[in-house]
Amino acid sequence: MYFPASELVLDKKNKVYHLGIGPKDISETVILVGDQDRVELISAFFDEITFMHQHREFVTHTGIFNGKKISVISTGIGTDNIDIVINELDALINIDLDLREEKAQKKSLNLIRIGTCGILQASVPIHSFILSQFALGLDNVAHFYELNFTAEENDLCKAITDHINLPKEVIPYMVKASSSLVEKLDSEKVIKGITITSSGFYGPQGRQLNLKTKTQALNERLTSFIQSELKITNFEMESSALFALGKGLGHNCATICLGIANRPNMEFSKGYDKEMDDLIRYVLDRC
DSSP: OBOOTTTSOBOTTSSBTTTOOOGGGOOSEEEEESSTHHHHHHHTTSSEEEEEEEETTEEEEEEEETTEEEEEEEOOSSHHHHHHHHHHHHHHHHEETTTTEEOSSOOOOEEEEEEEEEEOOTTSOTTOEEEEEEEEEOSSGGGGSOOOOOHHHHHHHHHHHHHHTOOTTOOOEEEEOOHHHHHHHOSTTEEEEEEEEOSOSSGGGTOOSSSOOSOTTHHHHHHTOEETTEEEEEEESSHHHHHHHHHHTTOEEEEEEEEEEETTTTEEOSOOHHHHHHHHHHHHHHO
16 A cells, blocks of 8 residues: 555655654654653663654653663653554554555554553552553544454443443543553552543543533542443543554553542642652563
């Protein structure tokens, strides 16, 4: 398949348009973070940094950690940015940018998101490591693509949708994280569950300031859901699109977050620098 200039958009250096990087600039294991300042926090653990680049909010550092090449890229906030990052990362390894043609031999990336989140279970302490087994998308990114969801994903999505009574305009979708990456990141230190990915920070996450929302009592309904011992553990803003697009393109995806707000208890962290460093080291040691 040939990709014309209007569809596969490249810069003057023949690199992908938004990330501004080329195929040799990334590794097969990529850590994704929302906050661009967090890239430097992670690469500070590297034994050597071999590549650094920034274009807009997309910061890329590639280096060596314990003898293995690894990349860190900031996505910015939201599933719309994930749409850009995942498509461009896939293009870097599975499209010949010079010929603008799909490669015959496809490669898979390991994409691990490290982020922060809001906790939806009162019993889960602030600063817990929360590992997403599934992500329920309250955004609409996945609906623009031809994706196949499993019966398990569809059944779980329906069960939650029936339970929480969303506004009729919201059409959710459910995606499972990569089992192999979840297994790598799992331990007695983490709490596993279902992550809710919202399209915003205020109304879509049940917050109301001066503008009245349709999501009053949303968090209480999310908190009370349980099926086959699975509970809804947290809120964040990227994982559903990461899992859906990543899996659709043949990549392995996972998310592990530091819980910095407990919504049922109305608590917020007073500072989490040390805890974020601990989470970063935890993930790097398992990559």
